[in-house]
Amino acid sequence: MLPGGNTWQLCHREKAGAQMEHQMMNMFAVPLYRGALGRDFTAEEMQFFKAELSEPVQAISNYASANKKVLDAAAMKSIRAALQAHLEQYFKITFNTSNNVSLQITQSWLTRSQKGDAHHTHTHPNSVVSGVLYINLAPTDGINFYRNDDNVWYELLRQQDTYYNASRYFVQTGMGDIILFPSNVRHGVSEVTEQVDRVSLSFNTFFSGEIGREEFSNQLNIRLT
Template sequence: MDVFELFPTPIAHIKSVFDDGELNQIKDLALSKANTPNKNSSNLFHSSPADKGAKKLLAITKPKLHQIIIDFGELLLGDVLEWKIKEIWSNVSEKGGRQHVHNHANSFISGIIYISKAHESSRTVFHRQIGHNTFTFTHASETSVVNQFNAELWTIPNAESGDVLLFPSYLYHEVPTNKGTTRISVAFNAIPREIRSHDYSVRLE
Protein backbone atom coordinates (compact mmCIF):
# COMPACT_ATOMS: atom_id res chain seq x y z
CA MET A 1 0.00 0.00 0.00
CA ASP A 2 1.35 3.40 -0.98
CA VAL A 3 0.54 6.11 1.55
CA PHE A 4 0.77 9.78 0.56
CA GLU A 5 1.07 12.35 3.35
CA LEU A 6 -0.91 15.14 1.69
CA PHE A 7 -0.76 18.81 2.72
CA PRO A 8 1.48 18.57 5.82
CA THR A 9 1.80 21.51 8.23
CA PRO A 10 5.39 22.65 8.87
CA ILE A 11 6.62 23.58 12.34
CA ALA A 12 10.30 24.51 12.52
CA HIS A 13 12.35 24.07 15.71
CA ILE A 14 15.69 25.86 15.33
CA LYS A 15 18.07 25.21 18.20
CA SER A 16 20.55 27.60 19.86
CA VAL A 17 19.75 30.65 17.72
CA PHE A 18 20.59 33.17 20.45
CA ASP A 19 23.70 33.20 22.66
CA ASP A 20 23.89 33.90 26.39
CA GLY A 21 24.66 37.60 25.94
CA GLU A 22 21.63 38.15 23.73
CA LEU A 23 19.41 36.07 26.01
CA ASN A 24 20.42 38.15 29.04
CA GLN A 25 19.56 41.37 27.19
CA ILE A 26 16.18 39.99 26.15
CA LYS A 27 15.50 38.64 29.65
CA ASP A 28 16.16 42.04 31.23
CA LEU A 29 13.81 43.70 28.74
CA ALA A 30 11.12 41.09 29.27
CA LEU A 31 11.19 41.33 33.06
CA SER A 32 11.05 45.14 32.98
CA LYS A 33 8.41 45.54 30.25
CA ALA A 34 6.06 42.55 30.62
CA ASN A 35 3.68 44.12 33.13
CA THR A 36 0.27 43.75 31.46
CA PRO A 37 -1.68 40.86 33.04
CA ASN A 38 -3.26 38.32 30.73
CA LYS A 39 -7.07 38.50 30.75
CA ASN A 40 -7.39 34.76 31.35
CA SER A 41 -4.43 34.09 33.64
CA SER A 42 -3.34 36.32 36.53
CA ASN A 43 0.12 34.71 36.58
CA LEU A 44 0.92 35.53 32.94
CA PHE A 45 2.19 38.96 31.85
CA HIS A 46 2.89 40.52 28.46
CA SER A 47 4.77 43.53 27.15
CA SER A 48 3.26 45.89 24.58
CA PRO A 49 4.10 45.16 20.92
CA ALA A 50 4.06 48.91 20.23
CA ASP A 51 6.37 50.54 22.80
CA LYS A 52 10.09 51.36 22.95
CA GLY A 53 10.76 47.99 24.52
CA ALA A 54 9.41 46.28 21.40
CA LYS A 55 11.79 48.32 19.24
CA LYS A 56 14.69 47.21 21.42
CA LEU A 57 13.53 43.60 21.23
CA LEU A 58 13.38 43.84 17.45
CA ALA A 59 16.86 45.37 17.26
CA ILE A 60 18.32 42.48 19.27
CA THR A 61 16.44 39.63 17.58
CA LYS A 62 16.02 40.68 13.94
CA PRO A 63 19.58 39.86 12.78
CA LYS A 64 19.19 36.23 13.92
CA LEU A 65 15.55 35.83 12.82
CA HIS A 66 15.82 37.40 9.37
CA GLN A 67 17.14 34.44 7.36
CA ILE A 68 15.23 31.68 9.17
CA ILE A 69 11.97 33.54 8.52
CA ILE A 70 12.85 33.79 4.82
CA ASP A 71 13.65 30.06 4.71
CA PHE A 72 10.43 29.11 6.51
CA GLY A 73 8.45 31.45 4.26
CA GLU A 74 9.83 29.62 1.24
CA LEU A 75 8.39 26.38 2.68
CA LEU A 76 4.98 28.00 3.14
CA LEU A 77 4.67 30.01 -0.06
CA GLY A 78 7.16 28.35 -2.39
CA ASP A 79 9.24 31.47 -3.07
CA VAL A 80 12.04 33.54 -1.56
CA LEU A 81 10.31 36.72 -0.43
CA GLU A 82 11.12 39.80 1.59
CA TRP A 83 9.63 39.50 5.08
CA LYS A 84 8.84 41.96 7.86
CA ILE A 85 8.41 41.30 11.59
CA LYS A 86 5.32 43.40 12.18
CA GLU A 87 5.06 42.93 15.94
CA ILE A 88 7.08 41.44 18.76
CA TRP A 89 6.39 41.15 22.49
CA SER A 90 7.58 39.31 25.59
CA ASN A 91 5.71 36.88 27.84
CA VAL A 92 6.50 36.16 31.48
CA SER A 93 4.63 33.24 33.01
CA GLU A 94 5.02 32.73 36.73
CA LYS A 95 4.16 29.42 38.36
CA GLY A 96 0.46 28.83 37.70
CA GLY A 97 0.38 30.94 34.54
CA ARG A 98 -1.11 29.63 31.30
CA GLN A 99 -2.01 30.88 27.83
CA HIS A 100 -5.38 29.83 26.41
CA VAL A 101 -5.84 28.26 22.98
CA HIS A 102 -5.47 30.89 20.25
CA ASN A 103 -4.03 31.67 16.85
CA HIS A 104 -2.57 34.88 15.38
CA ALA A 105 -4.69 36.96 13.01
CA ASN A 106 -3.38 39.13 10.14
CA SER A 107 -0.09 37.25 9.94
CA PHE A 108 1.56 34.48 7.91
CA ILE A 109 4.41 33.30 10.16
CA SER A 110 4.41 33.35 13.95
CA GLY A 111 7.30 32.45 16.19
CA ILE A 112 8.44 31.87 19.75
CA ILE A 113 11.89 32.59 21.17
CA TYR A 114 12.49 30.59 24.33
CA ILE A 115 14.44 32.82 26.72
CA SER A 116 14.23 30.29 29.54
CA LYS A 117 13.92 26.54 29.18
CA ALA A 118 10.26 25.55 29.14
CA HIS A 119 9.28 23.30 32.04
CA GLU A 120 7.77 20.04 30.81
CA SER A 121 4.37 21.17 32.11
CA SER A 122 4.40 24.34 29.99
CA ARG A 123 5.68 23.14 26.63
CA THR A 124 3.82 24.63 23.66
CA VAL A 125 0.87 22.52 22.49
CA PHE A 126 -0.51 22.73 18.93
CA HIS A 127 -4.05 21.71 18.00
CA ARG A 128 -5.26 20.21 14.73
CA GLN A 129 -8.53 22.13 14.86
CA ILE A 130 -10.82 23.79 17.36
CA GLY A 131 -14.57 23.42 17.13
CA HIS A 132 -16.77 22.06 14.34
CA ASN A 133 -20.04 23.01 12.72
CA THR A 134 -20.87 19.39 11.84
CA PHE A 135 -21.20 16.14 13.78
CA THR A 136 -17.88 14.57 14.69
CA PHE A 137 -17.02 10.89 14.96
CA THR A 138 -13.79 9.66 16.49
CA HIS A 139 -12.25 6.46 17.80
CA ALA A 140 -10.08 6.24 20.91
CA SER A 141 -9.55 3.06 22.89
CA GLU A 142 -6.95 1.18 24.91
CA THR A 143 -5.63 -0.38 21.70
CA SER A 144 -5.80 2.57 19.29
CA VAL A 145 -2.49 4.17 18.30
CA VAL A 146 -2.09 7.93 17.86
CA ASN A 147 -0.23 8.93 14.70
CA GLN A 148 0.20 11.94 12.41
CA PHE A 149 -3.11 11.21 10.68
CA ASN A 150 -5.41 11.00 13.70
CA ALA A 151 -3.71 13.07 16.43
CA GLU A 152 -5.75 15.99 17.76
CA LEU A 153 -2.79 17.81 19.30
CA TRP A 154 1.01 17.83 19.36
CA THR A 155 3.40 19.01 22.08
CA ILE A 156 6.89 20.24 21.27
CA PRO A 157 9.25 17.60 22.75
CA ASN A 158 11.64 20.08 24.35
CA ALA A 159 12.63 23.73 24.16
CA GLU A 160 15.91 25.09 25.51
CA SER A 161 17.00 28.67 26.13
CA GLY A 162 17.89 30.29 22.80
CA ASP A 163 15.70 28.02 20.67
CA VAL A 164 13.20 29.40 18.14
CA LEU A 165 9.93 27.83 17.01
CA LEU A 166 8.25 28.92 13.74
CA PHE A 167 4.76 27.95 12.61
CA PRO A 168 1.93 29.12 10.32
CA SER A 169 -0.02 31.85 12.12
CA TYR A 170 -3.36 30.12 11.56
CA LEU A 171 -2.32 27.14 13.70
CA TYR A 172 -4.06 27.01 17.08
CA HIS A 173 -1.76 26.62 20.07
CA GLU A 174 -1.63 27.05 23.83
CA VAL A 175 0.69 26.96 26.83
CA PRO A 176 -0.63 24.70 29.62
CA THR A 177 -0.38 25.68 33.28
CA ASN A 178 3.22 26.31 34.27
CA LYS A 179 4.16 24.07 37.20
CA GLY A 180 7.83 25.05 37.13
CA THR A 181 9.83 28.24 37.61
CA THR A 182 9.19 31.51 35.76
CA ARG A 183 8.86 30.91 32.01
CA ILE A 184 10.11 33.72 29.76
CA SER A 185 9.55 33.84 26.01
CA VAL A 186 9.26 36.29 23.14
CA ALA A 187 6.56 35.99 20.48
CA PHE A 188 6.44 37.63 17.07
CA ASN A 189 4.44 37.77 13.85
CA ALA A 190 5.83 38.20 10.34
CA ILE A 191 4.33 39.04 6.95
CA PRO A 192 5.77 39.14 3.42
CA ARG A 193 6.16 42.62 1.96
CA GLU A 194 4.24 41.50 -1.12
CA ILE A 195 2.31 38.45 -2.27
CA ARG A 196 1.46 37.81 -5.88
CA SER A 197 -0.95 35.57 -7.76
CA HIS A 198 -0.09 35.76 -11.45
CA ASP A 199 -1.00 39.34 -12.48
CA TYR A 200 -2.47 40.31 -9.09
CA SER A 201 -0.38 41.45 -6.15
CA VAL A 202 -0.97 42.80 -2.67
CA ARG A 203 1.54 44.83 -0.68
CA LEU A 204 1.43 44.31 3.08
CA GLU A 205 2.84 46.97 5.39
Protein backbone atom coordinates (compact mmCIF):
# COMPACT_ATOMS: atom_id res chain seq x y z
CA MET A 1 0.00 0.00 0.00
CA LEU A 2 1.20 3.48 -0.73
CA PRO A 3 1.65 5.89 2.19
CA GLY A 4 -1.74 7.46 2.76
CA GLY A 5 -3.50 5.52 0.00
CA ASN A 6 -3.56 2.50 -2.26
CA THR A 7 -3.11 3.90 -5.78
CA TRP A 8 -0.06 3.25 -7.95
CA GLN A 9 0.94 6.26 -10.03
CA LEU A 10 3.85 7.66 -12.01
CA CYS A 11 3.19 11.33 -11.44
CA HIS A 12 0.72 13.60 -9.68
CA ARG A 13 -0.65 16.89 -10.94
CA GLU A 14 -2.37 19.27 -8.55
CA LYS A 15 -3.27 22.91 -8.13
CA ALA A 16 -2.08 24.71 -5.01
CA GLY A 17 -5.13 26.84 -4.39
CA ALA A 18 -5.21 29.65 -6.92
CA GLN A 19 -1.46 30.15 -6.84
CA MET A 20 0.18 27.94 -9.45
CA GLU A 21 -0.10 24.65 -11.29
CA HIS A 22 2.75 22.24 -10.72
CA GLN A 23 3.81 18.66 -11.34
CA MET A 24 5.50 16.17 -8.99
CA MET A 25 7.25 13.22 -10.66
CA ASN A 26 8.67 10.09 -9.04
CA MET A 27 12.21 9.72 -10.37
CA PHE A 28 14.28 6.50 -10.54
CA ALA A 29 11.69 4.16 -9.05
CA VAL A 30 12.59 1.25 -6.74
CA PRO A 31 11.09 -1.80 -8.50
CA LEU A 32 8.88 -3.75 -6.11
CA TYR A 33 7.08 -6.74 -7.64
CA ARG A 34 4.11 -8.71 -6.35
CA GLY A 35 2.91 -11.92 -7.97
CA ALA A 36 1.27 -15.15 -6.85
CA LEU A 37 1.97 -18.85 -6.96
CA GLY A 38 -1.53 -19.24 -8.39
CA ARG A 39 -2.39 -22.49 -6.62
CA ASP A 40 -2.60 -24.12 -3.20
CA PHE A 41 0.44 -25.84 -1.73
CA THR A 42 0.42 -29.61 -2.21
CA ALA A 43 0.46 -32.10 0.66
CA GLU A 44 4.04 -33.04 -0.28
CA GLU A 45 5.15 -29.40 -0.18
CA MET A 46 3.47 -28.78 3.19
CA GLN A 47 5.09 -31.89 4.62
CA PHE A 48 8.47 -30.66 3.36
CA PHE A 49 8.00 -27.26 5.05
CA LYS A 50 7.03 -28.96 8.31
CA ALA A 51 10.04 -31.30 8.22
CA GLU A 52 12.51 -28.50 7.43
CA LEU A 53 11.21 -26.42 10.34
CA SER A 54 11.01 -29.29 12.82
CA GLU A 55 14.42 -28.31 14.23
CA PRO A 56 14.88 -24.66 13.25
CA VAL A 57 17.89 -22.53 14.14
CA GLN A 58 17.59 -19.37 16.21
CA ALA A 59 17.73 -16.16 14.19
CA ILE A 60 17.90 -12.71 15.78
CA SER A 61 14.21 -12.48 16.70
CA ASN A 62 12.62 -15.53 15.06
CA TYR A 63 13.64 -18.92 13.59
CA ALA A 64 14.92 -20.22 10.25
CA SER A 65 15.61 -23.56 8.62
CA ALA A 66 19.13 -24.91 8.98
CA ASN A 67 18.95 -25.80 5.29
CA LYS A 68 19.87 -22.79 3.15
CA LYS A 69 19.20 -24.57 -0.15
CA VAL A 70 15.58 -25.61 0.35
CA LEU A 71 14.65 -24.92 -3.29
CA ASP A 72 17.13 -27.58 -4.40
CA ALA A 73 14.92 -30.31 -2.91
CA ALA A 74 12.89 -32.52 -5.23
CA ALA A 75 9.69 -31.57 -3.38
CA MET A 76 10.33 -27.93 -4.31
CA LYS A 77 10.78 -28.47 -8.05
CA SER A 78 7.43 -26.96 -9.05
CA ILE A 79 7.73 -24.02 -6.65
CA ARG A 80 11.27 -23.28 -7.81
CA ALA A 81 10.11 -23.22 -11.45
CA ALA A 82 7.30 -20.81 -10.58
CA LEU A 83 9.63 -18.50 -8.63
CA GLN A 84 12.16 -18.53 -11.47
CA ALA A 85 9.42 -17.59 -13.95
CA HIS A 86 8.40 -14.60 -11.83
CA LEU A 87 12.06 -13.66 -11.40
CA GLU A 88 12.56 -13.68 -15.18
CA GLN A 89 9.52 -11.43 -15.60
CA TYR A 90 10.89 -9.01 -12.99
CA PHE A 91 14.32 -9.03 -14.66
CA LYS A 92 12.84 -8.35 -18.10
CA ILE A 93 10.74 -5.42 -16.86
CA THR A 94 13.31 -3.74 -14.62
CA PHE A 95 16.68 -4.40 -16.30
CA ASN A 96 15.65 -4.67 -19.97
CA THR A 97 19.22 -5.56 -20.90
CA SER A 98 20.81 -6.67 -24.18
CA ASN A 99 23.46 -8.63 -22.27
CA ASN A 100 23.26 -12.42 -22.42
CA VAL A 101 22.57 -12.69 -18.69
CA SER A 102 19.85 -13.83 -16.31
CA LEU A 103 19.13 -13.88 -12.60
CA GLN A 104 19.44 -17.27 -10.94
CA ILE A 105 18.34 -18.31 -7.47
CA THR A 106 21.28 -18.89 -5.10
CA GLN A 107 20.45 -19.56 -1.45
CA SER A 108 16.94 -20.23 -0.17
CA TRP A 109 15.58 -20.87 3.31
CA LEU A 110 12.40 -21.08 5.38
CA THR A 111 11.52 -18.66 8.18
CA ARG A 112 9.11 -19.25 11.06
CA SER A 113 7.77 -16.61 13.42
CA GLN A 114 5.25 -17.09 16.23
CA LYS A 115 3.44 -14.70 18.55
CA GLY A 116 5.97 -12.28 20.01
CA ASP A 117 8.55 -12.93 17.27
CA ALA A 118 9.58 -10.44 14.59
CA HIS A 119 12.06 -10.14 11.75
CA HIS A 120 14.67 -7.43 12.29
CA THR A 121 15.32 -4.75 9.68
CA HIS A 122 18.03 -5.94 7.30
CA THR A 123 19.33 -6.17 3.73
CA HIS A 124 20.68 -9.14 1.74
CA PRO A 125 24.38 -8.77 0.80
CA ASN A 126 25.81 -10.72 -2.18
CA SER A 127 22.42 -10.75 -3.88
CA VAL A 128 20.88 -8.69 -6.69
CA VAL A 129 17.17 -9.36 -6.18
CA SER A 130 15.62 -11.08 -3.18
CA GLY A 131 12.22 -12.71 -2.91
CA VAL A 132 9.68 -14.06 -0.46
CA LEU A 133 6.96 -16.68 -0.93
CA TYR A 134 4.31 -16.57 1.80
CA ILE A 135 3.23 -20.00 3.05
CA ASN A 136 1.21 -19.19 6.17
CA LEU A 137 0.46 -15.90 7.89
CA ALA A 138 -2.18 -13.91 9.76
CA PRO A 139 -5.13 -12.35 7.90
CA THR A 140 -3.54 -8.90 8.14
CA ASP A 141 0.17 -9.32 7.60
CA GLY A 142 2.92 -8.40 5.19
CA ILE A 143 6.36 -6.87 4.84
CA ASN A 144 7.81 -3.46 5.73
CA PHE A 145 10.29 -1.66 3.52
CA TYR A 146 12.32 1.25 4.89
CA ARG A 147 13.90 4.29 3.31
CA ASN A 148 17.65 4.56 3.82
CA ASP A 149 17.83 7.56 6.13
CA ASP A 150 21.46 7.08 7.17
CA ASN A 151 22.56 10.28 5.43
CA VAL A 152 19.59 12.43 6.48
CA TRP A 153 20.95 15.13 8.78
CA TYR A 154 17.64 16.85 9.66
CA GLU A 155 14.39 15.86 11.34
CA LEU A 156 10.97 17.11 10.28
CA LEU A 157 7.63 15.97 11.64
CA ARG A 158 5.32 14.68 8.90
CA GLN A 159 1.68 15.75 8.81
CA GLN A 160 0.95 12.89 6.39
CA ASP A 161 3.05 10.15 4.81
CA THR A 162 3.59 10.54 1.06
CA TYR A 163 5.86 9.07 -1.62
CA TYR A 164 8.40 11.77 -0.86
CA ASN A 165 8.65 11.83 2.93
CA ALA A 166 7.57 8.39 4.22
CA SER A 167 10.24 6.34 5.98
CA ARG A 168 8.24 3.08 5.81
CA TYR A 169 6.33 1.36 3.03
CA PHE A 170 4.05 -1.54 4.01
CA VAL A 171 2.91 -4.23 1.56
CA GLN A 172 0.08 -6.46 2.74
CA THR A 173 0.43 -10.06 1.57
CA GLY A 174 -1.51 -13.30 1.61
CA MET A 175 -0.72 -16.99 1.37
CA GLY A 176 0.85 -17.84 -1.98
CA ASP A 177 1.93 -14.26 -2.70
CA ILE A 178 5.41 -13.66 -4.12
CA ILE A 179 7.34 -10.44 -3.44
CA LEU A 180 10.53 -9.50 -5.34
CA PHE A 181 12.69 -6.47 -4.51
CA PRO A 182 16.27 -5.15 -4.80
CA SER A 183 18.37 -6.90 -2.17
CA ASN A 184 19.89 -3.65 -0.86
CA VAL A 185 16.51 -2.28 0.27
CA ARG A 186 16.05 -2.45 4.03
CA HIS A 187 13.07 -4.55 5.07
CA GLY A 188 11.63 -6.44 8.02
CA VAL A 189 8.50 -7.82 9.67
CA SER A 190 6.72 -6.32 12.66
CA GLU A 191 6.11 -8.33 15.82
CA VAL A 192 3.58 -11.12 15.33
CA THR A 193 0.59 -10.35 17.53
CA GLU A 194 -1.65 -13.34 16.73
CA GLN A 195 -1.46 -17.03 17.57
CA VAL A 196 -0.13 -18.15 14.22
CA ASP A 197 2.83 -20.02 12.77
CA ARG A 198 4.03 -17.42 10.29
CA VAL A 199 6.00 -19.31 7.61
CA SER A 200 7.69 -17.92 4.52
CA LEU A 201 10.30 -19.02 2.01
CA SER A 202 13.00 -16.49 1.16
CA PHE A 203 15.65 -16.59 -1.54
CA ASN A 204 18.51 -14.60 -3.02
CA THR A 205 19.72 -14.29 -6.61
CA PHE A 206 22.76 -13.33 -8.62
CA PHE A 207 23.73 -12.70 -12.23
CA SER A 208 24.53 -15.70 -14.41
CA GLY A 209 25.97 -14.91 -17.82
CA GLU A 210 27.75 -11.93 -19.34
CA ILE A 211 27.76 -8.47 -17.80
CA GLY A 212 29.60 -5.33 -18.85
CA ARG A 213 31.25 -4.61 -22.20
CA GLU A 214 34.49 -6.01 -23.59
CA GLU A 215 35.40 -2.73 -25.32
CA PHE A 216 35.22 -0.92 -21.98
CA SER A 217 37.41 -3.56 -20.27
CA ASN A 218 34.71 -4.33 -17.70
CA GLN A 219 33.20 -7.53 -19.05
CA LEU A 220 32.61 -10.46 -16.71
CA ASN A 221 31.44 -13.99 -17.49
CA ILE A 222 29.67 -15.43 -14.47
CA ARG A 223 28.41 -18.99 -14.37
CA LEU A 224 26.53 -20.09 -11.27
CA THR A 225 26.61 -23.76 -10.34
